[in-house]
Amino acid sequence: MTALGRIMATSVAGTVPKESLRDAYGETLVELGSADPRLVVLDADLAGSTRTQLFGKKFPERFFDLGVMEPTLMTVAAGLALAPRTVFASTFAVFAAGQAYNQVRQAICYNRANVKIVATHGGLLVGPDGGTHQMIEDIGLMRGLPRMNVIVPADAPSTRSAVRAAAEIDGPVYLRLTRENLPRVTDGSFRFGVANRLRDGHDLTIVAVGALVARGLETATELERVGISTRVLDLASVKPVDVPALVRAARETGALLVLEEHSVETGVGALVAATVAEGYPVPVRRVGVPDVFGESGEAWAVLDHFGLSRQRILDEAWELLAQRGKVH
Amino acid sequence: MAGAPAGDATIAQLESTAREIRRDIIRMVGRAGSGHPGGSLSVTDLVTALLFHEMRNDPAHPDDPARDRLVLSKGHAAPALYAALAHRGFLPHEELLSLRQLGSRLQGHVDRNKLPCIEASTGCLGQGIGMAVGMALGARLERQSHRVYAILGDGECQAGPTWEALMVGGHYRLANLVVLLDRNGYETDGATESILGIEPIVDKFAAFRYHTIDIDGHDFGQILAALAEARTTVDRPTAIVARTVKGKGVSFMENTHVWHGKAPNAAETERALAELADPPAS
Ligand SMILES: Cc1ncc(C[n+]2csc(CCOP(=O)(O)OP(=O)(O)O)c2C)c(N)n1
Numbered sequence: 001m002t003a004l005g006r007i008m009a010t011s012v013a014g015t016v017p018k019e020s021l022r023d024a025y026g027e028t029l030v031e032l033g034s035a036d037p038r039l040v041v042l043d044a045d046l047a048g049s050t051r052t053q054l055f056g057k058k059f060p061e062r063f064f065d066l067g068v069m070e071p072t073l074m075t076v077a078a079g080l081a082l083a084p085r086t087v088f089a090s091t092f093a094v095f096a097a098g099q100a101y102n103q104v105r106q107a108i109c110y111n112r113a114n115v116k117i118v119a120t121h122g123g124l125l126v127g128p129d130g131g132t133h134q135m136i137e138d139i140g141l142m143r144g145l146p147r148m149n150v151i152v153p154a155d156a157p158s159t160r161s162a163v164r165a166a167a168e169i170d171g172p173v174y175l176r177l178t179r180e181n182l183p184r185v186t187d188g189s190f191r192f193g194v195a196n197r198l199r200d201g202h203d204l205t206i207v208a209v210g211a212l213v214a215r216g217l218e219t220a221t222e223l224e225r226v227g228i229s230t231r232v233l234d235l236a237s238v239k240p241v242d243v244p245a246l247v248r249a250a251r252e253t254g255a256l257l258v259l260e261e262h263s264v265e266t267g268v269g270a271l272v273a274a275t276v277a278e279g280y281p282v283p284v285r286r287v288g289v290p291d292v293f294g295e296s297g298e299a300w301a302v303l304d305h306f307g308l309s310r311q312r313i314l315d316e317a318w319e320l321l322a323q324r325g326k327v328h
Numbered sequence: 329m330a331g332a333p334a335g336d337a338t339i340a341q342l343e344s345t346a347r348e349i350r351r352d353i354i355r356m357v358g359r360a361g362s363g364h365p366g367g368s369l370s371v372t373d374l375v376t377a378l379l380f381h382e383m384r385n386d387p388a389h390p391d392d393p394a395r396d397r398l399v400l401s402k403g404h405a406a407p408a409l410y411a412a413l414a415h416r417g418f419l420p421h422e423e424l425l426s427l428r429q430l431g432s433r434l435q436g437h438v439d440r441n442k443l444p445c446i447e448a449s450t451g452c453l454g455q456g457i458g459m460a461v462g463m464a465l466g467a468r469l470e471r472q473s474h475r476v477y478a479i480l481g482d483g484e485c486q487a488g489p490t491w492e493a494l495m496v497g498g499h500y501r502l503a504n505l506v507v508l509l510d511r512n513g514y515e516t517d518g519a520t521e522s523i524l525g526i527e528p529i530v531d532k533f534a535a536f537r538y539h540t541i542d543i544d545g546h547d548f549g550q551i552l553a554a555l556a557e558a559r560t561t562v563d564r565p566t567a568i569v570a571r572t573v574k575g576k577g578v579s580f581m582e583n584t585h586v587w588h589g590k591a592p593n594a595a596e597t598e599r600a601l602a603e604l605a606d607p608p609a610s
Binding site for chain 2 (some may be wrong): 098130132295302
């Protein structure tokens with residue numbers, strides 16, 4: 001579907017190697033555990049999928065697979081953190097942020113317990129498991145919690161540095177990982193409160209998180225073919241958010257397009273729109289999941305189906321540019 | 329009027345139906361390339377006994393208010409329920425192969441908004457049992473005589489909400505509620521007793537005020553007898569602890585967690601179907 005049909009998305013060469021963010025997490029946990037004998041890891045019967053099993057095999061005495069009990073995963077994690085220990089707790093995003101929301105709120109955030117929640121299987125790319133498991137509200141839930149830090153890495157290298165950064169700070173972290181393997185798009189750096197500028201430009205800014213960062217870069221390349229210069233920001237540090245970078249993008253490029261595998265109601269798009277409205281009002285468009293649940297399907301087909309196809313993103317960019325009088 | 333139970337099915341017919349359902353499970357999950365074969369194969373005989381013998385239901389009137397209700401609390405075993413519902417006439421058999429595809433009514437976890445013969449959408453463990461308790465309470469309030477059946481997984485028995493819901497059923501003496509535990513001994517990461525033991529599970533149900541029956545969950549004689557005993561239990565809900573085999577019927581899937589959430593490839597699918605072709609030696 002092309003709303004305006006001014007440019008058509010070309011198919012992207014499928015040769016870019018993709019890497020597992022979950023493997024990056026599990027391997028980094030093992031490194032952290034070797035360096036810090038006080039690190040403890042918990043899971044809730046998904047250790048194979050979340051990759052905490054790698055830590056569990058290496059350090060069985062510091063690993064607890066509690067079984068199917070996400071609320072108690074969070075309260076036990078909080079208790080261990082108050083012991084005090086540095087604690088990583090993992091399960092799927094829908095269970096971490098959804099099933100255990102109030103335990104995360106009270107036992108972890110209210111207590112200021114030093115728990116790092118690494119939630120895998122965030123977003124639509126859970127695919128075949130369907131709408132019950134496609135968690136598209138977690139960023140909103142977690143960024144709304146006082147004291148919580150929220151990270152959504154775009155690739156495996158930045159996942160490694162994000163996990164390390166999470167371990168280093170004293171305070172709760174929610175780190176959301178994508179199940180699908182993703183291409184490398186960053187230089188592997190992550191810093192809290194810093195938006196990663198992956199590409200500079202002056203006609204438009206694309207802000208994206210997670211799997212959508214790669215699509216943002218592809219869109220920028222498509223636009224370049226017709227002479228449009230696009231800045232791309234990877235907003236891996238969702239909270240704390242880089243307000244200056246967003247305001248600067250608004251001032252210097254005049255329009256922002258936000259891409260996320262999340263509900264547009266409460267996600268990164270809502271955050272960026274509010275930040276820009278207060279700091280330097282310019283047009284903002286949110287491309288994400290409308291106010292609906294997902295459904296079963298092949299992962300990338302589901303992403304396209306719910307409005308995050310390359311063409312849809314390009315169309316939205318084009319409309320923004322038209323609104324700014326930069327294309328006709 | 330709810331249809332008469334398909335109660336005249338003989339044990340031999342039930343066994344043959346269950347074998348067909350198991351074959352469908354393998355085909356569906358194999359085609360989809362993802363899903364949960366282990367816990368679908370373990371629960372097949374329970375689902376078959378319910379839909380083809382015990383429950384009053386009528387494919388021509390799937391929304392009859394007087395129908396008995398089945399809630400699959402372990403919603404990841406969706407393939408077993410879909411296949412059984414297809415054999416019972418609630419949906420076209422051809423539709424089974426659309427499992428987990430975009431636009432299909434057969435979602436990865438059962439969804440009542442897509443498929444009307446599903447009583448409750450599940451997939452988050454520990455919630456189906458609560459909805460079943462609510463349905464049983466609702467039937468009592470409405471002075472309706474239908475019964476509610478809920479199927480739990482043993483890993484699901486580690487989840488707190490499961491026990492909260494069970495406590496409500498026991499406290500309100502919901503005799504129209506039957507809980508069936510698929511005690512296959514395994515969950516995602518390994519053996520249930522090594523991850524977080526739930527034994528003594530029969531005592532736990534009894535302590536939560538359930539009439540408790542401990543059976544072999546692959547012996548139709550025992551399953552039907554337990555369901556009949558539940559009908560005659562009028563002062564309490566019944567919990568049937570069905571000892572089952574995860575991956576039942578496919579040798580390489582039996583008694584392991586490895587096939588909990590993994591689909592067979594083409595060759596494995598063929599091997600599994602070959603094993604399920606012959607009636608078991610008696
Ligand atoms: C609340 C919740 N946590 C985690 C999961 C992910 N999950 C799906 S199946 C499963 C294991 C369930 O084990 P069991 O109940 O024994 O199922 P069975 O062996 O009968 O398939 C888990 C952890 C889930 N669906 N819901």
